Amino acid sequence: MPASIGSPLANVDAACAPTFADVLAAAARLAGRAHVTPVLRSRTLDALGGATLHFKCENLQRAGAFKFRGAANAVNALTDAAAAHGVVTHSSGNHGAALALAARERGIPAHVVVPEGAIPAKLAAIQAYGATLHYCAPTMAAREEACARVQAATGATLVHPFADPLVIAGQGTAALELLAQAGPLDAVLTPIGGGGLVCGTALAVAARGDGARVLAAEPAGADEAYRSLQAGHRVTDGPRDTICDGLRGTIADINFAMLRAHGVGILRVDDAATRAAQALIAERLKLVVEPSSAIVLAAVLGDPARFAGMRLGLILSGGNVA
Amino acid sequence: MPASIGSPLANVDAACAPTFADVLAAAARLAGRAHVTPVLRSRTLDALGGATLHFKCENLQRAGAFKFRGAANAVNALTDAAAAHGVVTHSSGNHGAALALAARERGIPAHVVVPEGAIPAKLAAIQAYGATLHYCAPTMAAREEACARVQAATGATLVHPFADPLVIAGQGTAALELLAQAGPLDAVLTPIGGGGLVCGTALAVAARGDGARVLAAEPAGADEAYRSLQAGHRVTDGPRDTICDGLRGTIADINFAMLRAHGVGILRVDDAATRAAQALIAERLKLVVEPSSAIVLAAVLGDPARFAGMRLGLILSGGNVA
Numbered sequence: 001m002p003a004s005i006g007s008p009l010a011n012v013d014a015a016c017a018p019t020f021a022d023v024l025a026a027a028a029r030l031a032g033r034a035h036v037t038p039v040l041r042s043r044t045l046d047a048l049g050g051a052t053l054h055f056k057c058e059n060l061q062r063a064g065a066f067k068f069r070g071a072a073n074a075v076n077a078l079t080d081a082a083a084a085h086g087v088v089t090h091s092s093g094n095h096g097a098a099l100a101l102a103a104r105e106r107g108i109p110a111h112v113v114v115p116e117g118a119i120p121a122k123l124a125a126i127q128a129y130g131a132t133l134h135y136c137a138p139t140m141a142a143r144e145e146a147c148a149r150v151q152a153a154t155g156a157t158l159v160h161p162f163a164d165p166l167v168i169a170g171q172g173t174a175a176l177e178l179l180a181q182a183g184p185l186d187a188v189l190t191p192i193g194g195g196g197l198v199c200g201t202a203l204a205v206a207a208r209g210d211g212a213r214v215l216a217a218e219p220a221g222a223d224e225a226y227r228s229l230q231a232g233h234r235v236t237d238g239p240r241d242t243i244c245d246g247l248r249g250t251i252a253d254i255n256f257a258m259l260r261a262h263g264v265g266i267l268r269v270d271d272a273a274t275r276a277a278q279a280l281i282a283e284r285l286k287l288v289v290e291p292s293s294a295i296v297l298a299a300v301l302g303d304p305a306r307f308a309g310m311r312l313g314l315i316l317s318g319g320n321v322a
Numbered sequence: 323m324p325a326s327i328g329s330p331l332a333n334v335d336a337a338c339a340p341t342f343a344d345v346l347a348a349a350a351r352l353a354g355r356a357h358v359t360p361v362l363r364s365r366t367l368d369a370l371g372g373a374t375l376h377f378k379c380e381n382l383q384r385a386g387a388f389k390f391r392g393a394a395n396a397v398n399a400l401t402d403a404a405a406a407h408g409v410v411t412h413s414s415g416n417h418g419a420a421l422a423l424a425a426r427e428r429g430i431p432a433h434v435v436v437p438e439g440a441i442p443a444k445l446a447a448i449q450a451y452g453a454t455l456h457y458c459a460p461t462m463a464a465r466e467e468a469c470a471r472v473q474a475a476t477g478a479t480l481v482h483p484f485a486d487p488l489v490i491a492g493q494g495t496a497a498l499e500l501l502a503q504a505g506p507l508d509a510v511l512t513p514i515g516g517g518g519l520v521c522g523t524a525l526a527v528a529a530r531g532d533g534a535r536v537l538a539a540e541p542a543g544a545d546e547a548y549r550s551l552q553a554g555h556r557v558t559d560g561p562r563d564t565i566c567d568g569l570r571g572t573i574a575d576i577n578f579a580m581l582r583a584h585g586v587g588i589l590r591v592d593d594a595a596t597r598a599a600q601a602l603i604a605e606r607l608k609l610v611v612e613p614s615s616a617i618v619l620a621a622v623l624g625d626p627a628r629f630a631g632m633r634l635g636l637i638l639s640g641g642n643v644a
Contacts, residue, residue: 038360040382059608060362286381286610286641319608 017254020207022169023176023200026073030173033072033105037061037174039181039313042284049300051307054182055281058174059289059319063129065246066174066197066317067098067161073170074159075102083108085155090136090143092118093246094318095161100131111156113146115139119245121322140250162194163252172200176208178313185212186310189296191317192216192225192266193247195255201315202262212313215265217299219244219274225251226266229259243271246292246318273298281316293317339576342529344491345498345522348395352495355394355427359383359496361503361635364606371622373629376504377603380496381611381641385451387568388496388519388639389420389483395492396481397424405430407477412458412465414440415568416640417483422453433478435468437461441567443644462572484516485574494522498530500635507534508632511618513639514538514547514588515569517577523637524584534635537587539621541566541596547573548588551581565593568614568640595620603638615639 037057045053058066075087086109089099096112103110110131114123115138127133136146150156159167174197175188188205190198198216205214218225219242227235234256240248251259258264271291278294281287293316300307300314359379367375380388397409408431411421418434425432432453436445437460449455458468472478481489496519497510510527512520520538527536540547541564550557556578562570573581580586593613600616603609615638622629622636 035363038382041357043384060360062365064608282610286386288604288608288610 016165017258018165018169018200018203020203022165023172023203023207026069026166026169027173027176029073029076030069030170033076034069034173035061036177039178040285040287044284045280045297049307050304051300051309052311053300054178054185054311054313055285056174056178056313056315057287059287059293059316063094063098063101063125064318064320065094065098066171066315067094068101069173070164070167070170070196070200071095071098071159072102074164074166075099075106075108077166078157082157085157086110087159088113088147088150088154088156089159089161090114090147091161093122094320096126096131097122097129097320099159100126100129104130109154109156111150111154113143113150115143119322122320125320160252162196162249163254165254168196168200168254169203170200171197172204174315175201175204175313178315179204179208182311182313184210184311185313187213187215188313188315189215189217189299190315191244191247191292191295192218193292194249195225195251195259197315197317198264199255199258202258202264206262213265214262215267215299217267217269217295219247219295220268220270222248223266223268225259226268228256229266244274244290244292244295246290247295267299267303269295269298269302273302277301287316288319288321289316290318290321293319338487339580340487340491340522340525342525344487345494345525345529348391348488348491349495349498351395351398352391352492355398356391356495357383358499361500362607362609366606367602367619371629372626373622373631374633375622376500376507376633376635377607378496378500378635378637379609381609381615381638385416385420385423385447386640386642387416387420388493388637389416390423391495392486392489392492392518392522393417393420393481394424396486396488397421397428397430399488400479404479407479408432409481410435410469410472410476410478411481411483412436412469413483415444416642418453419444419447419451419642421481422448422451426452431476431478433472433476435465435472437465441644444642447642484518484571485576487576490518490522490576490580491525492522493519494526496637497523497526497635500637501526501530504633504635506532506633507635509535509537510635510637511537511539511621512637513566513569513614513617514540515614516571517547517573517581519637519639520586521577521580524580524586528584535587536584537589537621539589539591539617541569541617542590542592544570545588545590547581548590550578551588566596566612566614566617568612569617589621589625591617591620591624595624599623609638610641610643611638612640612643615641
């Protein structure tokens with residue numbers, strides 16, 4: 001059921017939750033800015049999975065991940081007056097780089113709060129796109145506090161990595177393209193970390209997916225979204241034991257509510273299966289992807305009975321590996 | 323000057339040399355059989371090269387290389403009567419796998435003569451597509467003799483990896499697509515081994531390239547094509563010292579004549595530069611490519627003055643690495 005028609009989103013501020021109209025607005029805003037990424041096929045992987053697999057290659061997106069969609073949507077939705085003060089976020093990974101690139105293209109400052117101990121290659125990418133780095137202790141509280149300090153000092157607009165409605169709507173444009181490129185699908189699979197991608201995907205699929213299901217693959221060692229849905233309330237105390245460095249986040253309230261409203265199913269995947277899927281993607285699709293992307297193929301290969309004969313869309317979320 | 327209008331191809335059997343009409347016929351034959359591969363861009367690589375780079379991703383082609391175009395064109399041009407006897411070739415690499423796949427799809431036998439000592443992973447790929455392997459000693463004479471024996475025993479049609487006019491015409495469809503996808507280009511670069519890809523490319527560019535040049539990148543340690551053009555006759559006694567395992571072939575008479583007729587320039591590239599380009603392609607384009615593909619980017623980065631400000635098409639020929 002689409003979020004735009006109401007009651008299932010009772011727990012979410014109605015003025016805040018994005019709708020399919022926001023996804024369409026994002027698509028218009030991103031035209032000419034983001035790549036329309038290709039959808040690749042492999043008959044060998046189809047045979048292996050016993051299903052028809054359509055891989056949406058967001059690893060080929062600008063800055064190497066779907067994150068550019070949400071970041072560029074948020075940056076380009078700002079008024080000139082707000083934009084002049086710049087944008088700020090906390091992210092040690094793809095969202096930080098994506099926001100830095102989107103801000104540079106609009107010609108405005110970007111501030112990225114990064115926890116000490118973050119991967120140097122990812123920090124270098126953020127700096128290469130011209131953002132100012134602000135270091136903080138590696139806790140969520142320290143990150144949010146540092147963000148607030150930057151906002152107070154500069155007037156920059158916060159662009160949250162996965163809870164911002166404009167970010168969620170922007171991420172939904174990947175599935176919107178996928179549905180147009182691949183034709184009818186039985187299900188669309190995305191990874192889930194903070195939940196921005198899967199929530200945007202749910203909006204697009206509810207409106208244009210003709211009954212397709214939305215499923216999210218989550219590392220078994222960092223399965224807060226799964227446990228949150230089981231518990232019926234948001235769980236935020238889970239372990240973070242996974243090679244999927246993009247999927248260690250905690251979902252926010254808005255993401256939790258949208259997951260429930262759209263009936264998104266969560267599939268837990270062991271890291272070993274994700275590693276094997278990453279190798280298969282390099283060998284058969286000739287693509288470099290992050291473990292956080294390969295997890296969707298691992299989810300399909302790990303449950304062949306469930307997916308037998310289906311037409312599936314798999315969003316390969318990014319390709320930024322060290 | 324296009325091969326189809328004559329005199330520069332005086333050394334080639336005129337009934338044998340393919341023309342642009344053959345490239346168009348191949349494109350029609352391949353529609354729905356071969357992938358229309360995407361053209362990718364990277365602003366970072368553009369900045370590094372000082373040029374506008376359009377990467378034609380034949381590593382994403384079926385069976386992992388442009389070779390499927392030529393092989394499928396040859397296989398599907400056969401009459402039913404000829405096809406029933408199957409096809410044969412000698413190739414330890416991508417052409418063997420491509421021919422095996424094309425034959426399997428037409429439902430006819432494929433025989434592939436492979437030299438002892440060939441890479442096991444590549445042989446496994448050929449077998450996985452259902453071809454019969456025939457081992458021989460690792461010399462060109464032994465390969466041709468083994469091919470002739472298979473032909474005599476089975477009546478199979480020989481599909482030569484790079485001298486067959488149907489193969490050359492098929493390979494030309496990659497550049498035909500590239501020109502339609504990328505818009506006007508100043509030059510198109512391909513790797514050169516036996517010369518099938520570059521000769522097909524020359525046909526397409528002569529007809530549709532609006533004055534674009536065709537350039538071929540050749541390993542400095544296996545530079546027979548370069549030395550052949552310098553000498554004015556075909557040189558076949560060169561060293562084969564390169565990591566580019568797809569580019570160790572010797573050009574045939576038809577390829578030599580077409581290179582001269584079309585004024586193709588050869589750029590020699592050291593393996594170290596090719597390795598660095600391969601890493602850049604993984605990092606920035608998120609693509610797995612063979613060294614034999616990465617050589618075209620190395621050629622551009624190695625001569626920035628020559629390419630400054632140009633719009634370039636680069637054919638990434640394949641992605642089959644161990």
